[in-house]
Amino acid sequence: MASHYPASDRTQIRRLPERGTLERAEVHAILDEGLVCHVGFATERGPVVIPTLYARDGERLYLHGSPASRMLRALARGVPVCITVTLVDALVLARSAFHHSMNYRSAVVFGRAREIGDLEEKRRALRLLVEHVVPGRNGDTRPPNDFEERYTRVLAVEIEAASAKRRSGGPKDDAEDLALPHWAGVVPLRLAAEAPVPSPDLAADVPPPPYAVAYRRPRRAG
Amino acid sequence: MASHYPASDRTQIRRLPERGTLERAEVHAILDEGLVCHVGFATERGPVVIPTLYARDGERLYLHGSPASRMLRALARGVPVCITVTLVDALVLARSAFHHSMNYRSAVVFGRAREIGDLEEKRRALRLLVEHVVPGRNGDTRPPNDFEERYTRVLAVEIEAASAKRRSGGPKDDAEDLALPHWAGVVPLRLAAEAPVPSPDLAADVPPPPYAVAYRRPRRAG
Numbered sequence: 001m002a003s004h005y006p007a008s009d010r011t012q013i014r015r016l017p018e019r020g021t022l023e024r025a026e027v028h029a030i031l032d033e034g035l036v037c038h039v040g041f042a043t044e045r046g047p048v049v050i051p052t053l054y055a056r057d058g059e060r061l062y063l064h065g066s067p068a069s070r071m072l073r074a075l076a077r078g079v080p081v082c083i084t085v086t087l088v089d090a091l092v093l094a095r096s097a098f099h100h101s102m103n104y105r106s107a108v109v110f111g112r113a114r115e116i117g118d119l120e121e122k123r124r125a126l127r128l129l130v131e132h133v134v135p136g137r138n139g140d141t142r143p144p145n146d147f148e149e150r151y152t153r154v155l156a157v158e159i160e161a162a163s164a165k166r167r168s169g170g171p172k173d174d175a176e177d178l179a180l181p182h183w184a185g186v187v188p189l190r191l192a193a194e195a196p197v198p199s200p201d202l203a204a205d206v207p208p209p210p211y212a213v214a215y216r217r218p219r220r221a222g
Numbered sequence: 223m224a225s226h227y228p229a230s231d232r233t234q235i236r237r238l239p240e241r242g243t244l245e246r247a248e249v250h251a252i253l254d255e256g257l258v259c260h261v262g263f264a265t266e267r268g269p270v271v272i273p274t275l276y277a278r279d280g281e282r283l284y285l286h287g288s289p290a291s292r293m294l295r296a297l298a299r300g301v302p303v304c305i306t307v308t309l310v311d312a313l314v315l316a317r318s319a320f321h322h323s324m325n326y327r328s329a330v331v332f333g334r335a336r337e338i339g340d341l342e343e344k345r346r347a348l349r350l351l352v353e354h355v356v357p358g359r360n361g362d363t364r365p366p367n368d369f370e371e372r373y374t375r376v377l378a379v380e381i382e383a384a385s386a387k388r389r390s391g392g393p394k395d396d397a398e399d400l401a402l403p404h405w406a407g408v409v410p411l412r413l414a415a416e417a418p419v420p421s422p423d424l425a426a427d428v429p430p431p432p433y434a435v436a437y438r439r440p441r442r443a444g
Contacts (some may be wrong), residue, residue: 007438010265010267010268010270011352035310035324036310036324038260038262038271038273038306038308039271040260040262040269040270040271040304041269042264042268042269043232045302045320046232046264046302046303046304046332047230047262047264047269047302047303047304048232048262048304048330049260049261049262049265049271049304049305049306049330050306050330051260051306051308051326051328053324061347080267080268081268081269082262082268082269082270082271083271084260084271084272084273086258086260086273088257088258088413091355091356091415091434091437093356093359093418093434094363095363095364096363096364096368096370097323097348097349097352097360097363097364097365097366097368098366098367098370098373098374100352100355100356100359100363102257102258102275102355104258104273106273108270108271108272110268114236126319127319128321130322130373133313133324134313134315134322134408134409135324137315137341138319140404140405141316141317141318141319141322141404142317142318142319142399142402142404143319144318144319144320146318148318148319149319152320169420170419170421170422173421174425177364178423180364181426181428182362182363182364182417182428183362183420183424183429183431183434184420185418185419185421185424185430185434186418186419186421187356187415187416187418187419187434187437188415188416188417188419189413189415189416190412190413190414190416191411191412191413191414192309192411192412193313193409193410193411193415194329194409194410194411194412195410196315196405196407196408196409197392197407197408197409198391198405198406198407199392199395199406199407199408199409200392201395201400201406202402202405202406202407206403206404206405207405208405208407212313212315212405212407212409215313215409
């Protein structure tokens, strides 16, 4: 498979092109680190953007939810969908208001959803969804029973086109602003986990598992 | 002004209605705590969802960017837009895979964008955008000059309809699963700031300002 997504009008990156890439590995890394995606689709009343969990399997994304979900019902018709994942890395404070910025990484994916009817694939997708959110958790849960599997709708979106953007580094002030007395630099941001809080109905002798105690999103080096 | 947004087909919340609200104060609190929004709009090639900064002024949201931004150019035509802000509060780990969930708050806003030409409103919007991201920073920056103001495109979106959703609390396992040996509870998540990193070209005697040292998003009590 080619290392880059094909160039297309949808993913053409005009603004600050040095920030954009079609590299699959970069898109995948952002999708794997993100927790929630924002799904955009057209309705009769205009565009709608809904946050939801997801999981990646190669060049496929899985979404899931209740059969009553209006989003899933709309997407299952096979309409075009845009799925965006954004990671916020830092605030960038420059001497000038104009050069303030944000360090971030984002992936924008285009495709169409189809419903997964096959039970084997559905089970696999549900496991991937749990694994995406809490790696290691599948071994410590009761798997879905027949009723739960029927009651969960699973959609797959093959990635037809995608691109990633990122900004990194410090502020880029104009030379004539460097002597201004204002502080300049970055404030790093990250999604941080606090200590796990046991359910009130949990037996006192069940310790929190390591993946809950030291929870963090996977981050590719570099 | 009414305390709630009007009910409409777009914001009707079917799935788990107890999680949804049309209350303005709830929508505003989510918009004010969020840092990045996801903007959805239709194009000839299908829906597109792009992350961007924003600021709220009453029932109006401001977006900004370069005149070369394809998103701003598309939105300035007055097409319908959906702006979604999502806050991730916790992972919810249940004994059963099925009852795994996430605590979150999200606001979904519908409207249409118009370009701000008036220089006074543009300046005000740019100040609000800085204030939204780093409260207190406007006093410590060089304000935009004429060129920078011309080179920044500012759009306003009046909130025509909006709703908020939230999930909070612990896992809701089935009674027959409570005796399973699996840990159950929540892992709280938050956007955390690390120590500010000064720009390499910053004079050594400029201390980081308090709003950068103790950076956190505003959170309404309750």
